[in-house]
């Protein structure tokens with residue numbers, strides 16, 4: 001799967017532009033503030049209907065412009081083409097179009113254009129709140145397990161119901177017991193998908209990591225959100241009083257987490273920034289490999305400021321792994337010399353230069 005063409009209008013400082021990227025490696029270079037990250041942000045918007053830089057989309061819309069728009073033509077693995085479009089105005093109105101039809105939800109975009117983002121904030125996957133790791137995990141599960149989304153929606157509904165009951169107690173006990181059964185069923189289902197996914201991810205992650213950096217003893221494990229030896233229904237009954245006091249359900253898949261440990265320690269507390277970046281890259285590249293296997297489709301990688309925090313040896317190792325994924329990759333950097341060399345001769349590499357919001361293609365594999 002690759003973006004064959006995309007058009008960006010009124011995103012940050014970018015001048016309106018249509019790009020025809022390489023199906024494999026694309027390098028965007030330019031000075032600070034030129035607009036490199038904004039290009040990745042535009043692709044992210046197309047794939048997820050949101051930015052990775054700000055929770056609100058308003059700052060993404062170019063000053064003085066009423067709306068920002070991104071269109072993209074996607075070549076699917078099975079040869080089909082999809083046309084995606086997203087537009088967002090200052091009133092907060094969204095329009096998502098897939099093949100000329102209005103789409104109802106962003107998950108349809110996510111399915112058509114799976115994205116992996118690696119940027120200077122990526123260390124949060126190790127250091128940040130469990131929610132970030134759950135999102136990482138569920139991205140993988142969502143793309144390889146079709147039944148996941150509906151189980152997850154059932155869980156959300158049952159959980160909202162239970163939390164409201166905990167706070168207001170308006171439902172009779174029998175009806176609430178039925179909701180709890182639904183909650184436990186959906187939870188077990190989600191847990192089984194997540195567990196299967198982690199089992200598949202672990203060996204791929206370990207292999208990828210060993211090709212990137214030597215980190216003896218780094219382990220990845222999964223916590224499902226409640227005691228691994230007890231049924232959720234049992235845990236819910238024993239924590240009911242406490243749940244009522246705090247007004248929400250403490251145990252369940254909504255509390256799941258991934259744990260990365262180095263020996264006895266939480267990896268985030270021990271690893272250097274560069275090592276953290278490499279671990280995150282290995283996790284995200286491993287997800288790409290699993291997606292390749294599952295769907296014979298691929299995700300697109302957005303790697304913002306690839307060279308930062310990495311020495312030459314690790315930079316090259318990372319480039320090689322990205323290259324071997326056979327996915328479309330968009331890489332930004334300030335100095336293109338750092339990334340110009342080292343690609344295999346048969347890998348199509350296209351280079352773009354970004355300056356004051358204008359983008360020019362400086363090198364194309366087809367030339």
Ligand SMILES: Nc1ncnc2c1ncn2[C@@H]1O[C@H](COP(=O)(O)OP(=O)(O)OP(=O)(O)O)[C@@H](O)[C@H]1O
Pocket residue numbers: 011012013014030031032033034035036037038039058059060061062063334354
């Ligand atoms: N809504 C907006 N409208 C117009 N310009 C904006 C808007 N938001 C941000 N900018 C400007 O657009 C540019 C965006 O730069 P961007 O972050 O894409 O740069 P970059 O090339 O990634 O830089 P760096 O190398 O520092 O990461 C900045 O100069 C910023 O001041």
Ligand SMILES: [Mg+2]
Pocket residue numbers: 036037038304305
């Ligand atoms: Mg940037």
